[in-house]
Amino acid sequence: MPPSFVSYLSMMAIRIYYIHALLKDTGSFYLHCDSTMSHYLKILCDVIFGTQNFKREIIWSNDDSSGFKSQTKNWVRGHDILFFYVRCVDSFIFNKQYNPLDEKTVKRYDKVDEKGNRYKIYRNPDGSKRYSYLKRMRGVPLSSVFKDIQSFQKVNNTGEYLGYPTQKPVALLERIIKASSNEGDVVANFFCGCGTTVDAAVKLERCFIGADISSQSISLIQKRLFDRHKFREKQDYHITGFPQNIEQAQQLADSNKLEFQNWVIHYLINGFVNPKKTGDGGIDGWFHFRLPTENQSRQCLIEVKGGNNLAISQVRAFIKVCQQKENVNKAGLFITMGNITDGMRRECYELGELYQNIKRCEIVHVRDILEGKYPFVSRYNTTFQVAQQAEQNKLL
Numbered sequence: 001m002p003p004s005f006v007s008y009l010s011m012m013a014i015r016i017y018y019i020h021a022l023l024k025d026t027g028s029f030y031l032h033c034d035s036t037m038s039h040y041l042k043i044l045c046d047v048i049f050g051t052q053n054f055k056r057e058i059i060w061s062n063d064d065s066s067g068f069k070s071q072t073k074n075w076v077r078g079h080d081i082l083f084f085y086v087r088c089v090d091s092f093i094f095n096k097q098y099n100p101l102d103e104k105t106v107k108r109y110d111k112v113d114e115k116g117n118r119y120k121i122y123r124n125p126d127g128s129k130r131y132s133y134l135k136r137m138r139g140v141p142l143s144s145v146f147k148d149i150q151s152f153q154k155v156n157n158t159g160e161y162l163g164y165p166t167q168k169p170v171a172l173l174e175r176i177i178k179a180s181s182n183e184g185d186v187v188a189n190f191f192c193g194c195g196t197t198v199d200a201a202v203k204l205e206r207c208f209i210g211a212d213i214s215s216q217s218i219s220l221i222q223k224r225l226f227d228r229h230k231f232r233e234k235q236d237y238h239i240t241g242f243p244q245n246i247e248q249a250q251q252l253a254d255s256n257k258l259e260f261q262n263w264v265i266h267y268l269i270n271g272f273v274n275p276k277k278t279g280d281g282g283i284d285g286w287f288h289f290r291l292p293t294e295n296q297s298r299q300c301l302i303e304v305k306g307g308n309n310l311a312i313s314q315v316r317a318f319i320k321v322c323q324q325k326e327n328v329n330k331a332g333l334f335i336t337m338g339n340i341t342d343g344m345r346r347e348c349y350e351l352g353e354l355y356q357n358i359k360r361c362e363i364v365h366v367r368d369i370l371e372g373k374y375p376f377v378s379r380y381n382t383t384f385q386v387a388q389q390a391e392q393n394k395l396l
Contacts, residue, residue, distance in 0.1 A: 005037070005040070008037065009037070009040055009041070009044065012041060012044060013044050013048075015190060016029075016031075016041075016044055016045060016048050017048055019188075019190065020048050020049055020087065022188075023087040024087060025087050025088035025091045025092075026087070026088070026091050026092055026093045027086070027087045027092065027093075027180075028055075028084065028085065028086050028087070028092055028093070028094075028180035028181075029045075029049065029084075029085045029086070029087070030058075030082055030083070030084055030085075030176055030180075031045060031082065031083045031085070032080060032081070032082045032083075032168075033081075034080075035077075035081070038081050038083070041083070042083055045083060045085055049085040049086075049087075052089055053085050053086050053087070053088070053089050054083070054084075054085055055084045055085060055086055055089075055092075056084045056144050057081060057082075057083060057084075057144065058081070058082040058083075058084055058144050058145075058146065059079050059080075059081060059144060059145045059146065060079060060080040060081070060082060060146045060149065060151075060172065061078060061079045061145055061146060061147045062078065062079065062080065062149075062150060062151035063078035063079065080151075082176075092180070093180055093181060093182060093185075094179060094180060095178060095179050095180075095182070096141055096142075096179070097141070097142045097175060097178060097179050098138045098139030098140060098141055098142065099139050099140045099142060099148065100139050100140075101137060101139055101140060102140075106134065108120050109132070109133075109134040117133055117134070117135055118133070118134040118135075119131050119132060119133045119134060120132050120134075142175075146172070146175070149169055149171045149172050149175070150169065151168075151169065152167060152169065162194050162220065162224070164193060164194035164220070166193050167193065167194050167196060168196050169196070170196055170199060170200050170203075172196075173196050173197050173199075173200040173201075174200045174203070174204060177197075177200055177201060177204050177206060178204060181206055183204070183205045183206065184205070184206065184207065185206050185207070186206065186207045186208070186209060187200075187201040187206045187207070187208050187209075188208070188209040188210075188211075189208075189209075189210055189211070190209075190211045191211075191212060192210035192211060192212050192217065192221065193212060193217055194217060194220050194221065194224065195210060195217070195220065195221030195224050195225070197210065198210045198221055198224075198225065199224055199225075199228060199229075202225070202228075202229050202231070203228075203229075208237075214266070215242065215259075215262050215263045215265075215266035215267045216262075216266040216272070216273070218239065218242070218266070218267060219266045219267045219270050220270075222239075223270060225237065242263060242267055243263065243370075244370075245370065246366065246367045246370060249263075249337065249366050249367075249370065250337060253306030253307070253337055254306075257306055260304070260306045261273070261284055261285075261304045261306065264302075264304045264335055264366065265284065265285035265302055265304065268335075268366070268369050268370075269285075269287060269302065269333070269335070269369075269378060269381075270287060270378075270381050271285045271286055271287035271300075271302055271381075272285055272286055272287065273285045274286070281321065282303060282317060282318055282320075282321040283301050283302070283303065283321060284302050284303050284304045285301075285302040285304070286299045286300060286301050286302055287299070287300050287302070287378070287381050288300075288381070288382050289331070289377055289378075289380040289381050289382055290380055290382050291354065291355045291358070291380065292355070292380070293355070297382055298329060298330055298331065298354075299330045299331070300330065300331040300332065300333050300377050300378075300381075301321065301322060301327060301330055301331070301332050301333070302332075302333050302334075302335065303318045303321075303332075303333070303334050303335070304335050304336075305334075305335070305336040305337065305338060306336075306337050307337065307338060308337060308338050308339075309338060310336050310337075310338025310339060310340070310344070312341065312343055312344055312347065315334060315344045315347055315348065315363060316347060318332060318334050318361070319332070319347060319348065319351065319361055322351070322360065322361050323351070329354075331354055331358065331359070331360060331361070331362075331377050332348075332360065332361035332362070333361075333362055333364065333375055333377065333378075334348070334361065334362070334363040334364070335363075335364055335365075335366060335369070336363065336364075336365060336366070337365070337366050340363055340364075340365055344363055345363060348361040348362055348363045354377075357376045358376055358377050358380075359376070359377070362375050362376070362377065
């Protein structure tokens with residue numbers, strides 16, 4: 001087994017152990033992973049939860065032999081696997097889910113009683129009659145093969161698609177949440193990605209806990225909560241683990257420069273981090289914005305400096321990047337923890353404006369953003385607009 005596999009399984013073992021410890025006796029655990037690691041994770045779950053608490057292997061069928069994946073020199077992959085475990089086999093919640101009866105079945109209830117209820121008659125072996133009423137039929141119980149929920153590989157033009165690599169359809173999470181919890185219960189996802197579980201939990205009136213190592217994920221979930229449910233931080237939910245004031249921001253900047261940069265770009269600005277760690281051309285990240293008078297999106301280039309000793313030469317170097325031919329129609333945003341002098345502001349403002357109050361290059365302190373004084377250009381941020389095209393994520 002490759003060392004990377006061992007490292008991954010060690011990481012997952014700790015997390016699954018604590019997930020099991022946190023669950024109520026009425027709680028359930030669903031795990032999804034690709035075919036590379038799922039069988040190893042099944043063994044981990046059997047050890048931690050106990051084989052008696054394994055309830056079902058669910059097949060999420062997204063069979064489609066067309067498109068790029070059909071070019072594989074292999075059987076075309078047509079399903080994903082989810083493992084369903086419970087904390088206590090004697091007390092777990094399960095609300096059986098049903099699909100509606102098909103039209104052909106409904107037509108068989110061809111008789112109507114004096115109250116207007118439709119029914120049909122069965123003949124018992126002894127010749128007696130048995131009556132079956134349509135209103136008592138809840139539908140067809142769902143099996144462990146989900147055939148009616150399409151993946152984004154097959155359909156990605158829905159309003160919910162965000163372009164996030166591992167995004168799942170809301171319908172899949174809604175089905176799981178409805179089956180294994182009741183209104184008011186807590187739903188937790190400790191690898192919450194773009195927040196589909198959180199979105200579904202709010203819609204179904206459950207409380208939620210979402211956790212992810214990526215600050216981009218957290219900022220995307222914030223945007224999603226506001227767009228879909230008008231939720232606001234500190235009013236409807238709280239975020240922990242990120243700096244909440246300038247002192248904590250400075251601690252992060254001093255301890256981990258890269259994480260500080262990612263936090264600023266993802267969490268504070270809702271942007272993308274430049275994947276190039278070296279030779280980034282003086283650009284740490286960017287976000288997309290659209291001027292009120294234009295239909296096409298532009299880019300705002302971002303440079304982040306976490307040190308306290310900011311030199312005007314660093315600002316001039318970024319301005320030079322913004323003045324390059326390929327960047328002439330883009331905005332620039334210089335974000336710093338250092339003291340900003342009047343001379344630095346003049347260097348930026350002398351470049352002029354792209355639009356009313358939108359500077360071609362703006363310099364701003366992290367403290368100002370934490371206090372709600374956002375750069376004017378960020379008000380037109382469209383980076384995480386719903387149903388964005390995947391190519392927007394690329395540095396143009």
